[in-house]
Amino acid sequence: MKTVVVYESVYGNTHQVAECIAEVARTKGEVMVVPVSGATEEVVAGADMLIVGGPTHVHGMTSATTWRGAIADAEKKHLQLDPDAVGMGLREWFDGLGTQQHARAVAFDTRFDGPVVFTGRAAKGISRRLDEHGFALCAGPESFLVDKANHLIAGEAERARRWAADVLETV
Numbered sequence: 001m002k003t004v005v006v007y008e009s010v011y012g013n014t015h016q017v018a019e020c021i022a023e024v025a026r027t028k029g030e031v032m033v034v035p036v037s038g039a040t041e042e043v044v045a046g047a048d049m050l051i052v053g054g055p056t057h058v059h060g061m062t063s064a065t066t067w068r069g070a071i072a073d074a075e076k077k078h079l080q081l082d083p084d085a086v087g088m089g090l091r092e093w094f095d096g097l098g099t100q101q102h103a104r105a106v107a108f109d110t111r112f113d114g115p116v117v118f119t120g121r122a123a124k125g126i127s128r129r130l131d132e133h134g135f136a137l138c139a140g141p142e143s144f145l146v147d148k149a150n151h152l153i154a155g156e157a158e159r160a161r162r163w164a165a166d167v168l169e170t171v
């Protein structure tokens, strides 16, 4: 089985979760972990299983405006940018992706800890777009949590590994 993990990440947390998921997927077969800017049609077409994740911004998926806010915040709060934080977001990526996809897929996000009614979650929108593009969803959207200082909360990396194992079990 070939798994492709596509991530969008500004501060590195979603990237870190993507790597945890990939670790588990490697035990099941071939894996590619790619930033959204590298997830070409060709890369996606080779996947049996596509796992897509991004950060939650303003209750949903990122936009050009929230990216600008995130970069400004990074400067103010001295946060490190992910090496792949080049400004291309999942919305733009989905806009360029064909709608006749056949792989199985699942969505995740990172977001602040708290009831989803207050935080929102990007994975819901990612999941909906995966469905609209023809992917067969094999689980509901999942969130992994960061603290107010934008660091992955202890235990979340391990929870991402367990979630990946459960999701890959369905394939």
Ligand SMILES: Cc1cc2nc3c(=O)[nH]c(=O)nc-3n(C[C@H](O)[C@H](O)[C@H](O)COP(=O)(O)O)c2cc1C
Residues within 6 Å of the ligand: 008, 009, 010, 011, 012, 013, 014, 015, 054, 055, 056, 057, 058, 059, 060, 066, 067, 069, 070, 073, 109, 110, 111, 112, 113, 118, 119, 120, 146, 150
């Ligand atoms: C501009 C901006 C808006 C955000 N809005 C939300 C939000 O509405 N809900 C939430 O839970 N987290 C929000 N966050 C926190 C992000 O979800 C968090 O920074 C992200 O999960 C970190 O992922 P990354 O390290 O991969 O960029 C926001 C962060 C930024 C920079």
